[in-house]
Amino acid sequence: MRFHSPAIQYFHAVRRTGSIRAAARLLNVASSAVSRQILKLEQEVGSPLFERNARGLTLTTVGEMLARHVMNVLQDLDRFRSDVASLSGTWHGTVSIACIESLTESVLPDLIASHRGRARRVSFTTEVKGSSDVLEALSRGEADIGIAMALRHPPDLRQVALKRFRLGAVVAGDHPLARGKTVTLTQCLAFPVIHALPELSIYHLLQPLIAQLSETPEPAIQANSIDLMRELAARGVGVAFQTQLGIGRLSRDSRLVFLPLDNAGSPVWSDLGIYVRAERTLPAYTESFLQELVRELGERERRENAAYPQVAR
Amino acid sequence: MRFHSPAIQYFHAVRRTGSIRAAARLLNVASSAVSRQILKLEQEVGSPLFERNARGLTLTTVGEMLARHVMNVLQDLDRFRSDVASLSGTWHGTVSIACIESLTESVLPDLIASHRGRARRVSFTTEVKGSSDVLEALSRGEADIGIAMALRHPPDLRQVALKRFRLGAVVAGDHPLARGKTVTLTQCLAFPVIHALPELSIYHLLQPLIAQLSETPEPAIQANSIDLMRELAARGVGVAFQTQLGIGRLSRDSRLVFLPLDNAGSPVWSDLGIYVRAERTLPAYTESFLQELVRELGERERRENAAYPQVAR
DNA sequence: TATAGCTGTTGCCGAAACGGCATCAACATG
DNA sequence: CATGTTGATGCCGTTTCGGCAACAGCTATA
Numbered sequence: 001m002r003f004h005s006p007a008i009q010y011f012h013a014v015r016r017t018g019s020i021r022a023a024a025r026l027l028n029v030a031s032s033a034v035s036r037q038i039l040k041l042e043q044e045v046g047s048p049l050f051e052r053n054a055r056g057l058t059l060t061t062v063g064e065m066l067a068r069h070v071m072n073v074l075q076d077l078d079r080f081r082s083d084v085a086s087l088s089g090t091w092h093g094t095v096s097i098a099c100i101e102s103l104t105e106s107v108l109p110d111l112i113a114s115h116r117g118r119a120r121r122v123s124f125t126t127e128v129k130g131s132s133d134v135l136e137a138l139s140r141g142e143a144d145i146g147i148a149m150a151l152r153h154p155p156d157l158r159q160v161a162l163k164r165f166r167l168g169a170v171v172a173g174d175h176p177l178a179r180g181k182t183v184t185l186t187q188c189l190a191f192p193v194i195h196a197l198p199e200l201s202i203y204h205l206l207q208p209l210i211a212q213l214s215e216t217p218e219p220a221i222q223a224n225s226i227d228l229m230r231e232l233a234a235r236g237v238g239v240a241f242q243t244q245l246g247i248g249r250l251s252r253d254s255r256l257v258f259l260p261l262d263n264a265g266s267p268v269w270s271d272l273g274i275y276v277r278a279e280r281t282l283p284a285y286t287e288s289f290l291q292e293l294v295r296e297l298g299e300r301e302r303r304e305n306a307a308y309p310q311v312a313r
Numbered sequence: 314m315r316f317h318s319p320a321i322q323y324f325h326a327v328r329r330t331g332s333i334r335a336a337a338r339l340l341n342v343a344s345s346a347v348s349r350q351i352l353k354l355e356q357e358v359g360s361p362l363f364e365r366n367a368r369g370l371t372l373t374t375v376g377e378m379l380a381r382h383v384m385n386v387l388q389d390l391d392r393f394r395s396d397v398a399s400l401s402g403t404w405h406g407t408v409s410i411a412c413i414e415s416l417t418e419s420v421l422p423d424l425i426a427s428h429r430g431r432a433r434r435v436s437f438t439t440e441v442k443g444s445s446d447v448l449e450a451l452s453r454g455e456a457d458i459g460i461a462m463a464l465r466h467p468p469d470l471r472q473v474a475l476k477r478f479r480l481g482a483v484v485a486g487d488h489p490l491a492r493g494k495t496v497t498l499t500q501c502l503a504f505p506v507i508h509a510l511p512e513l514s515i516y517h518l519l520q521p522l523i524a525q526l527s528e529t530p531e532p533a534i535q536a537n538s539i540d541l542m543r544e545l546a547a548r549g550v551g552v553a554f555q556t557q558l559g560i561g562r563l564s565r566d567s568r569l570v571f572l573p574l575d576n577a578g579s580p581v582w583s584d585l586g587i588y589v590r591a592e593r594t595l596p597a598y599t600e601s602f603l604q605e606l607v608r609e610l611g612e613r614e615r616r617e618n619a620a621y622p623q624v625a626r
Numbered sequence: 627t628a629t630a631g632c633t634g635t636t637g638c639c640g641a642a643a644c645g646g647c648a649t650c651a652a653c654a655t656g
Numbered sequence: 657c658a659t660g661t662t663g664a665t666g667c668c669g670t671t672t673c674g675g676c677a678a679c680a681g682c683t684a685t686a
Binding site for chain 2: 061080087
């Protein structure tokens with residue numbers, strides 16, 4: 001089912017690989033064929049699409065415009081294919097997800113497992129990145145669904161849902177703080193703290209609050225892995241900060257305790273956004289999974305708010 | 314700039330004309346070429362796209378799916394072209410509008426004239442239809458912007474804006490009713506009435522109300538042209554019904570008087586919707602005109618509500 | 627500084643795709 | 657039944673495409 005000019009797919013491959021020869025290898029054709037199609041495209045558009053650097057090709061402004069068009073075409077072709085397939089009863093394809101680390105502990109594995117149980121023919125590709133990288137991957141068409149901290153998102157993305165979860169302190173079960181129900185930042189800073197590095201968005205949530213306190217904190221550990229921070233907290237090394245999303249299983253063992261953070265009487269929220277490319281209609285199987293994802297995150301948000309009642313948003 | 318497989322454009326032409334030979338004439342190619350491209354497409358999709366009737370071709374279900382994809386591709390190609398053009402300072406293209414008759418008296422001509430004054434290179438195509446035909450033309454990709462009574466719209470359309478205007482009676486300046494400020498349906502039915510035929514949406518707005526009154530109305534005139542109805546009212550033939558949008562110039566001559574309709578103490582609203590295809594990004598020049606259109610209709614809605622104050626929606 | 631390895635481009639040539647012409651059978655209309 | 661129109665097909669010249677090999681330009685390494 002390849003009724004689009006080869007030039008389209010060649011251009012797409014060159015854009016992704018940044019090189020004509022690499023694209024040719026990817027497409028199993030001669031590099032000369034790819035080169036010629038690109039030259040022909042540039043001639044028809046009337047403007048160069050790539051800047052030829054000595055070490056590969058970079059998109060020009062016009063090239064980026066064409067890339068956007070080509071992405072729209074290829075993604076919509078994908079949707080068309082899935083529509084035709086689902087008409088004849090077949091229901092298969094690959095859902096590609098880019099998300100931040102908080103989801104990997106329980107939300108995503110639970111969802112994917114349950115979805116695969118019902119729709120065996122749907123495959124998944126997931127890539128864990130930082131929040132801004134998630135949005136970028138989405139923009140570049142390298143993922144279908146993105147889950148990231150709800151920062152300002154570029155206009156070519158659409159925020160499908162926005163769920164907020166309470167940021168809290170995570171400590172071992174025998175930690176002194178574990179006796180309380182909630183905890184303030186000042187209380188935490190009395191103990192060794194496991195800080196997030198700036199590449200994690202938790203850093204940007206907490207740093208302004210810590211700066212306000214202007215206390216000299218205890219010598220602390222810094223890390224860029226939520227997983228690592230959690231495991232450190234479980235070993236009693238110190239107090240880590242994150243949402244409850246990431247500590248589902250461990251807290252069930254009561255090795256870890258989650259204590260909602262209290263900042264001058266009000267909770268500290270961590271906003272999670274679900275994103276898709278705006279100029280796009282998702283294939284049916286992707287849309288279906290997206291609905292489940294939104295529902296599940298909404299459910300967790302609801303459950304958590306019930307567990308730690310507080311003034312609502 | 315034709316970097317899409319000829320099959321795409323041939324298919325599009327065949328879908329629009331409903332005939333291979335007609336499409337061939339339209340494209341200035343031999344009919345055999347068109348026929349073969351369609352056959353090739355069907356072979357690659359793995360399913361027939363058209364039903365061959367003796368007198369032309371009709372889309373199958375799969376064919377309609379492909380039509381949707383092809384429309385997305387071609388419309389997005391248009392947008393890409395306009396993006397490239399606007400990059401080099403050129404700003405031209407054609408805005409295609411489908412709308413109901415109410416707009417033709419002043420809203421649309423005013424807007425188009427003023428827009429053309431500023432952007433000389435933008436052309437316009439406008440087609441006046443019934444409300445449901447407007448939506449259908451939009452769905453089929455025969456227009457970029459649709460203005461129609463806000464009925465339930467198909468999911469492939471997006472309602473950009475919803476403006477409501479008061480339905481009123483339109484009578485000549487020397488009509489007995491013209492002395493009042495507003496008017497009830499019962500008052501109107503005491504005089505000869507110019508009724509809208511069912512093909513006009515005014516019919517569907519008024520019919521339920523008239524049915525409630527269950528009075529035997531005066532022998533009336535029926536028409537399917539808002540223009541004609543207005544001119545009849547201006548000649549004192551009877552009472553016509555429409556929104557104030559359509560009587561701008563004539564009422565300035567005080568040949569016509571607009572009297573907001575009062576139904577059991579509350580106004581009768583006529584909802585006007587502005588629509589575009591959902592799966593689509595508009596070219597810059599079309600988007601620009603769309604913004605002006607929404608702004609202008611919002612302005613008229615505001616002015617009118619100020620002129621005839623009433624409980625807001 | 628010479629060499630090896632990479633890049634994109636180009637000339638040449640066979641293969642595949644495309645389009646035009648004439649023709650066919652099927653069907654509708656008069 | 658005759659006529660006109662429909663889409664499909666065989667034949668053939670033209671165009672396009674892709675593979676091979678060679679080229680110039682550049683970088684990194686020895």
